[in-house]
Amino acid sequence: MNGQPLPQDPRYYITQNEPLPYSTLIISPVSRKDNGNFTCTVPNKLNNETSNAVTLSLASSLSAPVLILNPDHDHLVSGSNVTLHCNAGNQHIETYIFYRDGKNICSQPHVTCRDSYLYFQPITESDSGSYTCAIQNPVSISTSNTLQVTISAPGSGTELNSNTLEWVWEGESVSLYCSTQVVDVTILWKVDGNLLPPSDRYDIFNNEAKTNSTLTISPIFINDTGSYTCEVTNTMVKEISNAVNLNVAKPPDSLSIDCTAKAYIGGILLTCSWTGGQPAADIKLSFNGTINKGQNMVNRSINLDNDVQQAEFICHGNQLGKISKCNITLERPLSKSHDNNAVTSVTEGENIKLTVSLTSQNPLFPEYNWFHLSPDTVNITSDGKYTVESSSSQSTLIISNVTGNESGNYECKVRNTIGSTSFKFNLEVKSKGSGGLSGGAIAGIVIGVLAGVALIGVGVFFLVKKLK
Numbered sequence: 001m002n003g004q005p006l007p008q009d010p011r012y013y014i015t016q017n018e019p020l021p022y023s024t025l026i027i028s029p030v031s032r033k034d035n036g037n038f039t040c041t042v043p044n045k046l047n048n049e050t051s052n053a054v055t056l057s058l059a060s061s062l063s064a065p066v067l068i069l070n071p072d073h074d075h076l077v078s079g080s081n082v083t084l085h086c087n088a089g090n091q092h093i094e095t096y097i098f099y100r101d102g103k104n105i106c107s108q109p110h111v112t113c114r115d116s117y118l119y120f121q122p123i124t125e126s127d128s129g130s131y132t133c134a135i136q137n138p139v140s141i142s143t144s145n146t147l148q149v150t151i152s153a154p155g156s157g158t159e160l161n162s163n164t165l166e167w168v169w170e171g172e173s174v175s176l177y178c179s180t181q182v183v184d185v186t187i188l189w190k191v192d193g194n195l196l197p198p199s200d201r202y203d204i205f206n207n208e209a210k211t212n213s214t215l216t217i218s219p220i221f222i223n224d225t226g227s228y229t230c231e232v233t234n235t236m237v238k239e240i241s242n243a244v245n246l247n248v249a250k251p252p253d254s255l256s257i258d259c260t261a262k263a264y265i266g267g268i269l270l271t272c273s274w275t276g277g278q279p280a281a282d283i284k285l286s287f288n289g290t291i292n293k294g295q296n297m298v299n300r301s302i303n304l305d306n307d308v309q310q311a312e313f314i315c316h317g318n319q320l321g322k323i324s325k326c327n328i329t330l331e332r333p334l335s336k337s338h339d340n341n342a343v344t345s346v347t348e349g350e351n352i353k354l355t356v357s358l359t360s361q362n363p364l365f366p367e368y369n370w371f372h373l374s375p376d377t378v379n380i381t382s383d384g385k386y387t388v389e390s391s392s393s394q395s396t397l398i399i400s401n402v403t404g405n406e407s408g409n410y411e412c413k414v415r416n417t418i419g420s421t422s423f424k425f426n427l428e429v430k431s432k433g434s435g436g437l438s439g440g441a442i443a444g445i446v447i448g449v450l451a452g453v454a455l456i457g458v459g460v461f462f463l464v465k466k467l468k
Contacts, residue, residue, distance in 0.1 A: 002036045032058045062091055062142040067133050069147055071193040076151050078125045080243070084118040086133035086144060095136040100129045125151045158182065158232050160241035167249040167279075167320055173218035178230035178241055180211055185232040187213040192226045222248050222278060249320055252277035257317035259326040261363040263417040267304050268364070272315030273297045274324060287313035304417065332419030333366045334359045340424040346402050347430050356412045356423045357394040364416040368395040374408025404429050 006012060006025075013026040027034055037053040065088040076082060086096050098105050098118045106113035110121055120127060131147045158180040168174050178187060187206060189196040196202060196215070203216040217224055227243045253276030260271045273296070274281045280295035292298050298315075311331050317324040335358050346352040358366070368390045370380040380397065382388045387398040395414070399406055407429035413422050 001038055003039075030056075030058060034058065057138060059092060059137040059139045062088070062093070062135055062137060062140040064142045065089075065133060065135050065144045067131060067144040067147050069149065076123060076149065078151050079122045082120040082123040084120075084131060084133070084147070086116045086118075086135065088116065088135045091135070092137055093135045094138070097134045097136070099132045099134070100127070102130075105131075123151055127151050158230065158239040158241040160228065160230050160244050162244045162246070164246070167247045168220060170222055170248055170250045171219045173216060174220050174246060175217075176215040176228055176230075176244060178213045178215070178232075180232045180239065180241075182232050182234065182237050182239060183209070183211065185210055185234045185237070188231045188233070189213070189215050190229045190231060191224075193229075217246075220246070220248055222250050224248055248278070250276070250278040251322070252281055252317075252319060255324075257281075257283070257315050257324040257326050259313070259315045259328045259363075261313070261328050261330060263364050268302045268330065268417055270300045270302060270313050271297065272317070272326075274315075274317040274319070277319050279319070281317045281319035284316040285313065286316070328363050330364065330418055333414035333416055333421045335421075335423065338423050341426075343426045343428055345428045345430060348403055348432055350402055352399050352402055352406075352427065353396050354399075354410055354412070354425045354427070355394060355396040356414060358414070364418065365392050366414045366416045369413045369415075370395075370397045371411045371413065372406075372408065373411055380410075399427075402429055404431065 001007070011027055011029065011031075013028070015024040015026070017023065023040060025038070025040075034056055035058055037055050039051050039053050041048050041050045043049075065086050068085040068087055070083045070085060084098065086098065088096075093116075096113070096116050098113055105111055105118070110124070112119040112121065116133075118133075128149060128151045131149055133144045135142050135144075158178070161177045161179075163175045163177075176189075178189075180187070187210065189204065201217055201219065201221075203218070205214045205216075206212070213230060215228070215230075225246060225248045227245050229243050230241045232239050232241075252274045254274065257272060257274040260273070262269045262271075270285060270287060272283050272285045274283060275296045277296075283294050283296065283298045285292040285298040285300055287300060287302070292300050312327055312329045314327045315325065335356060337357055344352065344354065356368070368388070370386075370388055372378045372380055380386050380388065385400060387400070389396045389398070395412060397410065397412070407427055410425040410427060411422055412425075413420055
């Protein structure tokens with residue numbers, strides 16, 4: 001069975017007939033697990049001969065399916081889309097056939113038969129009739145119930161209009177206007193073929209002549225999306241208007257599109273996200289000369305082994321004409337304020353901070369490494385003497401109680417997925433004694449004092465001479 005020796009099973013009974021060389025396999029009772037290809041092999045002294053394969057395929061008898069009309073209207077109008085469903089449950093079906101008045105209908109040009117569904121796109125008055133469906137497998141065929149379908153021409157005297165086009169934003173107000181040439185009628189409002197449910201948000205106004213009706217929905221919500229009709233009836237006439245589809249739009253969860261870049265080993269994951277809207281926002285991700293498109297969210301993985309021509313990636317979102325953009329520049333760590341040639345002076349015993357401030361908040365979180373380059377290169381980590389404080393935008397090396405040993409050159413090497421940058425510092429440590437006046441300054445002060453005394457003496461001399 002299926003190329004394998006027949007399994008041991010009490011349901012399998014084999015007979016051998018002699019002198020004629022043939023054998024019989026009897027399976028009783030048979031079940032679906034017996035489905036497969038059966039062969040028999042006859043050995044002799046020279047070789048083995050294997051027969052052709054016989055395929056055993058088992059199927060169950062079918063129970064009658066149920067034919068369902070959708071929409072389940074008691075009054076179908078020509079020009080609308082209608083679906084018939086041949087519901088056979090979980091039975092194993094190989095073929096579905098749809099009939100109108102006993103004839104296969106699937107060959108009609110405006111009809112599509114797909115598995116258990118029959119689609120009219122659209123249905124016409126000539127499609128009125130008695131419908132059934134049949135299901136079939138290799139051992140059984142079964143026919144459904146009969147549906148009597150009547151198609152009417154659309155009422156020429158009843159018309160439905162709206163004060164909105166295509167999409168309306170959630171929270172706004174919408175009015176539908178039903179007008180008819182039929183007099184003395186009752187006007188009913190329907191959505192998706194069902195009577196409009198009661199709601200404080202629905203306001204219906206009928207004129208005195210009962211020739212028109214206005215339905216106002218305020219505020220409108222997402223669940224108000226649907227196909228609206230008005231139905232006018234009296235003792236002689238029943239008409240259904242054309243359908244007006246209300247499509248309720250909802251903005252995305254966030255006011256603007258979101259750009260993110262996350263690093264992983266060997267690459268970066270770029271994401272443009274603007275989710276939660278109805279209809280879904282159209283998203284474009286532009287990077288390195290290529291545009292990726294989608295709805296709600298677009299991802300793109302960048303392999304850093306490839307040449308990156310464009311440092312900036314751009315997200316563009318569009319929902320019903322509402323535009324949102326964002327961008328991120330992918331670059332190695334940079335700082336506009338840092339001067340590698342600057343000298344920082346500090347007196348022994350003080351605390352000093354050496355800080356690297358990056359240009360902007362970089363989505364690729366940097367890694368900071370501090371080094372003392374004099375006399376030998378030493379990697380600095382936080383301990384009692386040194387403290388390193390880092391964030392996504394800056395890193396600070398704090399040296400406590402500075403001594404002359406801490407003077408010299410320092411380096412902060414900042415690395416992210418794109419590349420690295422080195423920032424240099426020159427620290428000059430002065431002894432406490434060098435905090436007074438220099439020799440030149442003292443000499444200048446002495447000369448100034450002597451000059452002042454001389455001027456005073458000259459002034460006194462002339463004053464005394466004048467008094468005499």
